[in-house]
Each structure stands twice: as structure tokens, then as C-alpha cells.
Amino acid sequence: MTAPVTDESARVTSPLTTAVTATADTAGDALQRRGIFTAATLDRCISCGFCLPTCPTYALTKDEKSSPRGRITLMRALETGQLADDDPTLIEEASFCLGCRACEPVCPAGVHYGELIEEWRDHQWRGDQRPLLVRPLMWMVDRTWRYGLAATIRRHALTRRHTDGPHLMLGCFERMLFPRVSRVTRRLRPELDATPIQGCCGALHAHNGELERGRELARELGERLPGTIVTTAGGCAAHLSDVLGRPRVMELSEYLLRQGTPPLTPLLVDGRRARVAIQDSCHLRNGMGVYRESRELIRRVAELVELPHAGTCCGAAGSYSIVRPKDSRRVLAPKLDEIQNAGIDYVVVVNPGCQRQLITGLRRRHSAIRVLHLAELLGMAAE
Amino acid sequence: MPSNPAGGASVTMTSDPVTSRVDDRLLADLEAVVGEQHVRHTPGDVHPYSRDATPLFSSAPDVVVFPASTQEVAAVLRLATERRVPVVPRGAGSNLCAATVPVRGGIIMVLTRMEQIVEISAVELLAVVQPGVTTAMLADAAAARGLLFAPDPGSRIVSTVGGNVAMCAGGLRGLKYGVTRNYVLGLEVVLATGEVLRTGGRLWKDVAGYDLTRLLTGSEGTLGVITEITTALLPMPQTALTGVAYFPSLAHAGRAVSGIITDGVVPATLEFLDQKCIGAVEDYAHLGLHRDAGALLLFGDDGAPDVVKRNLQRMADRCAAEGAIDITVGGAVAESEALLEARRCSLPALSRLQPLTVLEDATVPRPRIAEMVDRIDQIAERYNLLIATFGHAGDGNLHPTACINPADGDAAVRVERAFGEVFQAALDMDGTITGEHGVGAAKLPYLQARLGADQMALLRRVKAAFDPAGILNPGKLGS
Ligand SMILES: Cc1cc2nc3c(=O)[nH]c(=O)nc-3n(C[C@H](O)[C@H](O)[C@H](O)COP(=O)(O)OP(=O)(O)OC[C@H]3O[C@@H](n4cnc5c(N)ncnc54)[C@H](O)[C@@H]3O)c2cc1C
Numbered sequence: 001m002t003a004p005v006t007d008e009s010a011r012v013t014s015p016l017t018t019a020v021t022a023t024a025d026t027a028g029d030a031l032q033r034r035g036i037f038t039a040a041t042l043d044r045c046i047s048c049g050f051c052l053p054t055c056p057t058y059a060l061t062k063d064e065k066s067s068p069r070g071r072i073t074l075m076r077a078l079e080t081g082q083l084a085d086d087d088p089t090l091i092e093e094a095s096f097c098l099g100c101r102a103c104e105p106v107c108p109a110g111v112h113y114g115e116l117i118e119e120w121r122d123h124q125w126r127g128d129q130r131p132l133l134v135r136p137l138m139w140m141v142d143r144t145w146r147y148g149l150a151a152t153i154r155r156h157a158l159t160r161r162h163t164d165g166p167h168l169m170l171g172c173f174e175r176m177l178f179p180r181v182s183r184v185t186r187r188l189r190p191e192l193d194a195t196p197i198q199g200c201c202g203a204l205h206a207h208n209g210e211l212e213r214g215r216e217l218a219r220e221l222g223e224r225l226p227g228t229i230v231t232t233a234g235g236c237a238a239h240l241s242d243v244l245g246r247p248r249v250m251e252l253s254e255y256l257l258r259q260g261t262p263p264l265t266p267l268l269v270d271g272r273r274a275r276v277a278i279q280d281s282c283h284l285r286n287g288m289g290v291y292r293e294s295r296e297l298i299r300r301v302a303e304l305v306e307l308p309h310a311g312t313c314c315g316a317a318g319s320y321s322i323v324r325p326k327d328s329r330r331v332l333a334p335k336l337d338e339i340q341n342a343g344i345d346y347v348v349v350v351n352p353g354c355q356r357q358l359i360t361g362l363r364r365r366h367s368a369i370r371v372l373h374l375a376e377l378l379g380m381a382a383e
Numbered sequence: 384m385p386s387n388p389a390g391g392a393s394v395t396m397t398s399d400p401v402t403s404r405v406d407d408r409l410l411a412d413l414e415a416v417v418g419e420q421h422v423r424h425t426p427g428d429v430h431p432y433s434r435d436a437t438p439l440f441s442s443a444p445d446v447v448v449f450p451a452s453t454q455e456v457a458a459v460l461r462l463a464t465e466r467r468v469p470v471v472p473r474g475a476g477s478n479l480c481a482a483t484v485p486v487r488g489g490i491i492m493v494l495t496r497m498e499q500i501v502e503i504s505a506v507e508l509l510a511v512v513q514p515g516v517t518t519a520m521l522a523d524a525a526a527a528r529g530l531l532f533a534p535d536p537g538s539r540i541v542s543t544v545g546g547n548v549a550m551c552a553g554g555l556r557g558l559k560y561g562v563t564r565n566y567v568l569g570l571e572v573v574l575a576t577g578e579v580l581r582t583g584g585r586l587w588k589d590v591a592g593y594d595l596t597r598l599l600t601g602s603e604g605t606l607g608v609i610t611e612i613t614t615a616l617l618p619m620p621q622t623a624l625t626g627v628a629y630f631p632s633l634a635h636a637g638r639a640v641s642g643i644i645t646d647g648v649v650p651a652t653l654e655f656l657d658q659k660c661i662g663a664v665e666d667y668a669h670l671g672l673h674r675d676a677g678a679l680l681l682f683g684d685d686g687a688p689d690v691v692k693r694n695l696q697r698m699a700d701r702c703a704a705e706g707a708i709d710i711t712v713g714g715a716v717a718e719s720e721a722l723l724e725a726r727r728c729s730l731p732a733l734s735r736l737q738p739l740t741v742l743e744d745a746t747v748p749r750p751r752i753a754e755m756v757d758r759i760d761q762i763a764e765r766y767n768l769l770i771a772t773f774g775h776a777g778d779g780n781l782h783p784t785a786c787i788n789p790a791d792g793d794a795a796v797r798v799e800r801a802f803g804e805v806f807q808a809a810l811d812m813d814g815t816i817t818g819e820h821g822v823g824a825a826k827l828p829y830l831q832a833r834l835g836a837d838q839m840a841l842l843r844r845v846k847a848a849f850d851p852a853g854i855l856n857p858g859k860l861g862s
């Protein structure tokens with residue numbers, strides 16, 4: 001380590017602004033922006049640290065670099081060239097972040113962290129820097145015909161008509177992993193159109209360093225499914241509404257609250273009302289502010305049990321559980337403890353990633369608690 | 384945050400022998416003390432510690448260490464003194480005066496691993512905590528036992544108790560409840576040379592020796608590293624209510640504040656927003672505030688329900704007598720909470736106006752608040768800046784907040800100059816350059832104007848007595 005500090009004042013540099021002339025005097029090189037990040041978004045952070053207590057990765061490490069504020073400081077260093085593209089901390093932190101956006105609702109300055117992490121990965125993960133394991137996934141969802149193929153194998157919902165909507169979006173992962181969800185959804189709201197050729201919403205791309213492709217996919221999907229798009233995946237909902245605009249997108253719980261449900265009979269377990277907890281979808285809650293709706297619906301059919309950290313990420317985080325399985329499990333562990341200690345019968349999810357994550361986690365612990373998508377829970381109550 | 388009156392963001396240094404001499408040997412020795420996984424030294428790993436919540440100040444440390452015990456703190460400090468390497472203690476890094484920016488590099492010592500609540504005693508009305516416990520954690524733990532930890536800085540969800548003590552943090556309840564220094568009973572502190580001292584203790588009365596506990600409170604990490612805090616608690620007030628009054632001008636509101644206090648009420652809450660803040664908050668949160676009013680005053684009290692109700696009525700009456708345009712008194716706790724929203728939204732609202740928000744801090748005697756805000760407005764106009772002011776009317780503590788776009792020519796320099804004049808204006812009114820945010824590196828250039836040369840010299844001698852090698856947070860208080 002070399003650190004011969006001779007000119008003390010030269011060490012004090014302004015974070016970004018070349019305009020702070022006095023700083024530029026002493027700092028020698030004026031700091032130039034590289035244009036990796038949207039300046040207005042990056043500048044917005046006031047470094048107050050209010051986001052630290054909400055960040056799951058900071059909770060694991062207690063190290064500033066794994067916190068939202070620390071990551072923004074790192075992004076600023078990347079933007080001004082103070083740290084190089086191949087700095088190991090930059091590479092590690094861009095990937096260690098769950099992208100859960102728990103840091104957004106608590107931010108007094110309204111920093112859109114989700115936008116920043118997408119721009120960061122877009123820059124950092126160009127070419128062969130992208131984690132190996134995401135590449136086949138992205139390839140898989142990139143072409144619509146591949147789903148057509150999948151649909152003949154898995155039995156998700158399908159309609160032949162082609163209308164102006166409202167359309168039920170068949171999320172790429174959900175249609176393969178949990179095809180039942182879309183089928184039940186159409187039983188709840190038969191007017192929903194489930195056209196087979198839809199394409200991918202592009203959230204996976206946007207979160208994994210292909211921001212422009214991610215937006216393009218969303219726009220294409222928006223053209224194929226004109227009018228209102230209803231989705232059962234919180235992650236897709238948030239990305240679509242970012243690109244297509246909030247009014248065109250409705251997440252299932254919003255839609256059901258507005259349009260109503262078929263008659264529901266309360267679910268009973270051992271003669272009492274079923275005890276049901278919910279695990280929020282991060283992007284749905286933090287990005288779109290939707291979390292009351294699902295609770296309202298659950299209360300109609302069961303006793304709602306609020307988990308203390310229902311709004312905290314489960315570690316699925318899109319492709320995170322595949323790319324960083326160990327960290328994903330570290331984030332998940334305290335959540336499973338909470339679920340197992342809550343004395344519940346079901347835990348409800350509103351996103352397929354969370355569904356897979358909780359099912360795998362609870363199975364590993366031999367727990368009898370069942371994981372259901374909100375649509376499946378309501379479907380049971382509607383039978 | 385402006386750094387010196389001449390318009391430079393550089394920090395003026397005296398000739399001082401302490402520079403960072405971090406080499407592989409020191410790294411190895413630090414790793415031997417705290418464990419390899421608790422030492423960071425790569426450029427990327429240390430960079431996030433180059434700043435705190437202070438805009439425009441940044442300087443990277445050479446090493447970051449995370450000690451877990453008093454012994455580890457002592458061992459690190461002994462090494463640093465021996466090698467003449469700066470050490471900057473750090474809690475949550477939420478201070479607003481560049482107090483944790485390592486302006487001379489060296490070691491950042493993060494105390495967040497020491498986060499045990501050692502004891503909460505309802506019988507003795509006190510808590511013993513490690514420095515990395517957050518203010519909110521302590522307040523919640525106390526509340527669970529029916530007790531109140533009174534200091535409530537706006538940053539409480541993230542700030543550490545060690546940082547609160549080192550900064551003597553204030554908050555919204557200053558007039559009735561005082562600030563952090565009124566609650567610190569005892570400290571365990573490690574000197575730069577490694578000795579572990581215990582000052583004060585569990586006693587409300589104890590005059591044995593100089594009051595080192597108070598000296599260390601507000602010492603901003605320049606005299607020692609605090610490793611344990613014994614703090615007084617209070618019984619939790621039964622209830623708290625708030626009211627809001629609008630006035631044609633801040634001068635009217637100022638007269639109401641004086642009147643409330645001469646009426647014999649010492650309210651728990653007495654906060655104001657100037658017209659620019661009201662407008663910004665309304666644009667942001669749509670709370671239905673009267674944006675044409677010249678000032679908004681929040682008044683509130685806590686305690687036994689009948690006393691609180693009576694005090695609120697007396698305050699409302701006084702506001703009416705002083706020409707309030709509109710008065711609402713929160714009848715229930717929830718309603719009162721909603722009224723406080725206007726104050727809570729001030730910073731969020733202002734920080735959305737422009738990319739860079741400079742939250743400042745100055746205090747004047749309570750009767751001169753309106754006069755001071757007038758002066759701030761004149762200064763802002765002269766420098767063509769948007770400076771909105773909110774603050775604690777009960778204790779004269781103002782937070783003039785500048786919203787600028789740093790890309791806009793010399794805006795940052797204009798802000799520095801403007802605030803230089805604001806601090807001078809405060810001094811002219813028998814006020815001070817900082818009421819609660821501290822001196823740090825950011826306000827050191829203004830300190831002599833407040834204290835005078837003799838006191839500055841005494842500060843340096845005190846500093847030298849505690850820290851002969853000058854390794855603790857150099858370039859700040861006592862430098
Ligand atoms: C949005 C916002 C609102 C705020 N509101 C208020 C407010 O209402 N009132 C108020 O007073 N302040 C306020 N602050 C300022 C700040 O939060 C307080 O000063 C707080 O006490 C700092 O605590 P910290 O743990 O972040 O300390 P840090 O910022 O980490 O450190 C502050 C100073 O304390 C020293 N230090 C930290 N820990 C120790 C230790 N264990 N031993 C010795 N020295 C130590 C550091 O060296 C440094 O000099 C606010 C800040 C923000 C960003």
C-alpha cells in the first residue's frame with residue numbers, strides 16, 4: 001500500500017462537480033463525467049444514510065460498500081473515473097446488490113435506486129462480464145417462439161381470441177414453473193385474454209445489464225398486448241409500468257380489487273379460519289407502492305398474519321438466486337425463521353421468483369407450510 | 384457545505400507531523416488485532432468511507448478497521464499513535480459537517496460492530512450501551528420498558544449513540560428536554576495512547592474532578608474513542624399532542640413563540656417553516672397547507688393528558704392573540720402525527736427541488752429568529768440563491784437550506800459565500816455558527832470567529848493533553 005500524503009488539501013475533492021471551482025483548484029484534475037449514469041438521478045442522493053437499515057445486504061455485512069449509500073458513492077467514483085471499470089469492489093457490489101429497491105421508499109431525497117443499478121449493470125456487465133449463469137436464461141426469454149414451444153409442454157392458460165384486452169400477461173418463468181397460476185387467474189376473471197404469443201417483459205434483461213434490450217422487449221410486448229395488461233408477477237409489473245407507463249399496467253391484486261372477485265368462501269383449517277401470511281414482491285411494493293391490495297384480498301378469505309419483515313427481500317431477486325445461490329440463501333434464512341415461527345398455514349406470494357424461493361427453502365426445512373400464489377389462494381376460496 | 388470563507392473547498396491545515404503512513408506492516412498488525420476479515424484496504428473497499436452526509440467533502444482513507452471490543456479499539460489506537468497515523472472514529476457517517484471525512488487519510492475506525500444494549504434499568508432510569516447501537520434501537524428498547532430516550536435527532540433511524548454523544552446531537556425536543564449532553568451520565572473512552580478510562584458513571588450527582596464526560600460529549604472524535612455510554616432515561620410521557628398555526632409573517636410567529644414561553648408553557652415541540660418551505664412541502668406532499676401564509680408554527684406538548692390538553696389550548700390562544708390566520712389543534716395522537724408531517728417533509732421536499740441540497744445550521748437567541756430569517760432571505764437574494772429556512776423555534780436553532788444545481792456555473796461557490804455571511808449574521812446577533820450539526824472539517828474555518836484566538840489556543844492545548852501525537856481526527860476540532 002502506498003499512501004504518501006504530501007499535499008493535504010489535494011485529498012479533499014468534491015464528489016462530482018467540476019463546477020466547484022475552488023475544489024478543482026486543489027484537486028488537480030477536474031472530475032469529468034463519463035455519462036454512465038443519469039446525472040440528475042445520481043446527484044440526487046444526499047448521503048444521509050437513511051437507507052442503511054433497510055438494506056438486506058448491508059444487514060449481512062455491516063460494510064458501507066454493501067449499502068445503498070455506499071453503492072451510490074461507488075457509482076459516483078465510477079462515473080468520475082476515480083475507480084476503474086475493473087475495480088474488484090465495483091464488480092462485486094454491482095452483483096451482490098439484490099436490486100430489491102427496499103432503499104427507495106425510505107429515501108428522503110427520492111433517489112430512484114432501481115434506475116441506477118440498471119445503469120450500473122448495463123455498463124459493468126457489458127460483453128463477457130455478465131455472470132455466466134444469466135446468459136442462457138436471457139437467451140431463453142429473448143425469443144417469443146421459444147414460449148410457444150414451452151406452452152405445448154406446460155399447461156398454462158391460453159385463449160385463441162385476440163382482443164384489445166385486458167390481457168393477462170404470461171410471465172416467462174411463471175408459465176414454465178407455475179402454469180397453474182394463469183389458469184386459476186382466468187377462472188377468477190374469465191374476461192382476461194391470454195394470448196399465447198406475448199414475448200418477455202424484459203425485466204430480466206434490464207436487471208442484468210441489458211437495459212436497452214429490456215426496454216425494447218417491454219415495448220414489443222406492449223404492442224402485442226394493446227390496452228390494459230394484467231400481470232401476476234410483481235417484478236414484471238414494475239418493469240412494464242416503468243417502460244409503458246403506470247396506467248397500462250395492473251398487477252393482479254389491484255385488478256381484482258377494482259373488478260371484483262367471484263363469491264369467496266373463507267378457507268378453514270381444522271375448523272378455524274386459515275392463518276395466512278404474505279411475502280411482498282420487492283418491486284411491486286418498493287417500485288409501485290402496491291402492497292395493501294393483496295392484504296385486503298387475503299383478509300376476505302383468511303386470517304392475515306403480518307410477518308415482521310414481509311416487505312424485505314426473500315433473496316430470489318430475479319436471477320439472483322441462480323447467480324449467487326449462497327448469498328441468496330443467507331438473505332432467505334431469517335425469513336424462513338419468521339415464517340416458521342408465525343404459526344401459519346399458508347404463505348402467499350405475488351411473484352413467481354418468490355414462489356420458487358420459498359417453496360425450495362421451506363422444503364429444505366421439511367416445513368408443512370404451503371406456499372401459494374395469491375391467485376391460487378383465492379382460487380381455492382372460489383371453488 | 385461550504386468549507387471556508389474565501390471560497391475554497393480545501394481544508395486549511397497547520398503544519399502537523401501526522402500524515403498517513405500506512406504500509407504492509409501496519410496492515411498486518413491491524414489484521415492481527417481485529418482479524419483479517421475486519422480490515423479493508425483496497426481502493427474500492429475504502430472509497431465508500433471517503434464521505435459522510437456532508438455535500439462537497441470527500442477524501443479517501445487508506446484503511447478501514449472494524450473493531451469489536453474496547454481492547455481492540457485500544458490496540459488499534461496504540462499502533463496508530465506509535466506509527467503517527469490518523470484515526471477517524473465513525474458511527475453511521477450521518478453527520479453534516481464532514482466530521483468523519485478523513486482529510487488526512489489514515490484509518491477509519493467503524494464502531495458499528497459494537498452494538499450491544501448492555502443494560503436498561505427502569506429502577507435507576509438509565510441505559511448502558513455500546514457506541515454502535517442506533518438511536519432508534521435504544522429508543523425502541525427503552526420504550527418497550529415504558530421509558531423515553533429523549534434525544535431525537537432527525538437521523539435517529541441510522542445515527543449511532545456513539546455519534547450522538549460525539550456530536551452532542553440535538554433534535555426536535557431541545558427546549559423542554561435539552562440535548563444529548565443533558566443525558567450522558569458516564570462514558571468509557573479510549574485515549575489515543577491506548578488507556579481505557581471511565582468518566583462519570585451511574586450517578587446524577589458526582590463532582591469528583593473535572594467534568595470530562597461533558598468535555599468528551601461533542602468532542603467529535605478528536606479526544607478519544609467512546610466505547611460505552613451510560614445514558615439517563617425518563618419515564619415515557621403518557622400522551623403527546625400537536626397543533627399547527629399559520630401566521631402572516633415570521634415576525635408574528637416569533638411573537639407568538641415569545642408569548643407562549645412567557646405564559647409559562649415549556650412546549651415539547653415548537654417548530655417553524657418559512658414561506659418557501661411551506662410552498663415546497665405543499666408541492667411535494669399535497670397536505671393542504673396554506674401556501675400564502677408567511678410562516679407555519681407547529682406547537683405541541685407531552686405528558687399527562689389533561690396537562691397536555693390545557694397547554695395546547697393555552698398555546699393556541701396565544702397564537703390567536705398574536706394574529707394567527709388559522710389554527711388547528713390535533714385532538715388525537717394520530718391527528719397530531721399527521722400535523723407533524725409538514726415538518727418531516729421539509730427536507731424531502733427541499734431536496735427534490737435541485738440536485739444538490741445544502742442543509743445548514745445556525746442558532747440565534749430565540750427572540751431574534753424572525754430577524755435572522757430576514758437576514759438569510761436578504762443574503763440569499765443577493766447571491767441569487769434559493770435558501771428556505773425551517774427549524775426549532777423553541778431553541779432558536781435554524782436550518783437554512785440551500786437548493787442548488789452544481790452544474791449551474793458558480794452556484795457552489797455562491798452558496799459558500801452566502802453561508803459565510805449567514806454565520807457572521809448569527810454571530811452578530813449573539814448566536815452561533817452551529818447549534819447541533821457540529822464543526823468538523825466544514826466549519827473549522829469559522830470557529831475562530833466564534834471562539835476567539837485565546838479559546839482556540841486552549842482547545843489545542845486540551846487536544847494535545849488527550850492526544851499528544853495528534854492522531855485522532857486531525858484537521859477538525861483542536862487542530
Ligand atoms: C437528514 C439528517 C437529519 C439530521 N438531523 C439532526 C438533528 O435533528 N439533530 C442533530 O443534532 N443532528 C442531526 N443530524 C446530524 C447527525 O445525524 C448527528 O450528528 C448524529 O449524531 C451523527 O451520528 P453518527 O453515528 O452518524 O456519527 P458519525 O457521522 O459517524 O460521526 C460523527 C462524529 O462523531 C465521531 N464519532 C462517532 N462515533 C464515535 C465514537 N464511538 N467515539 C468517538 N467519536 C465518535 C466521529 O469521528 C465524527 O466526528 C442529521 C443528519 C441528517 C443526514
Ligand code: SF4
Nearest residue numbers: 045046048049051107
Ligand atoms: S436514503 Fe436516499 S439520499 Fe439518503 S443515502 Fe440513501 S439513497 Fe442517498
Ligand code: SF4
Nearest residue numbers: 055097098100101103
Ligand atoms: S436494491 Fe436492495 S440490496 Fe440493493 S442497495 Fe437497495 S436495499 Fe440494498
